[in-house]
Amino acid sequence: MGKKTNYITREWYENLIHELDDLKKNKLPQVLERLWEAKAMWDLSENFEYKSAMEDKDFINSRILEIEELIDNVEVMASEVKKWEKVVDFGSKVTVEIEWDKPYTFTIVGTWEISIDWDFKLSFDSPLGSVIKWKKKWDTVKMRLQTGRKDVKILDIK
Numbered sequence: 001m002g003k004k005t006n007y008i009t010r011e012w013y014e015n016l017i018h019e020l021d022d023l024k025k026n027k028l029p030q031v032l033e034r035l036w037e038a039k040a041m042w043d044l045s046e047n048f049e050y051k052s053a054m055e056d057k058d059f060i061n062s063r064i065l066e067i068e069e070l071i072d073n074v075e076v077m078a079s080e081v082k083k084w085e086k087v088v089d090f091g092s093k094v095t096v097e098i099e100w101d102k103p104y105t106f107t108i109v110g111t112w113e114i115s116i117d118w119d120f121k122l123s124f125d126s127p128l129g130s131v132i133k134w135k136k137k138w139d140t141v142k143m144r145l146q147t148g149r150k151d152v153k154i155l156d157i158k
Helices: 010-039 048-072 127-132
Strands: 006-009 074-077 093-098 104-109 121-123 140-145 148-157
Touching: 006 010, 006 048, 010 048, 010 074, 048 074, 093 127, 121 127, 127 140, 127 148
Parallel strands: 006 074, 104 121
Antiparallel strands: 093 104, 093 148, 140 148
16 A cells, blocks of 8 residues: 655645754754753753753654655645636635635645644645535535535635
8 A cells, every 4th residue: 555645735845844954953953962961960860851852852853754754755736727717726715605604715735734723724635625626716515514514605716
């Protein structure tokens, strides 16, 4: 079984490369220096600085591995807008209306770009993202929710 391809935007790819570079060139050497200094204090069993530096080192190493695995099988998506029609694509800024509610505007991104903070990014893999994928302005689609189906109308694509 092959690895799953990770679809991300150019902006997110560049952010990951920058973070990986910073982790390897700055953060990891700094924490290794903290470890060396903490080891010089001898009694490691009661040494808070040593334990803290070890935790930081483990976190940095795991983040480096996570980023390397992600970018190892990545496909950077670019919005490919056709001359005669615009469709919901990676990087598109889409305004939708769900069952006559107020309009919501999202930027379409890869799954890995979604953060815990509400930042108006929508993954193509999300329930809403998967139903509006490749649709055109003014298309209306049905989104399945636990409470039933809702009509989603695409009001604008930029």
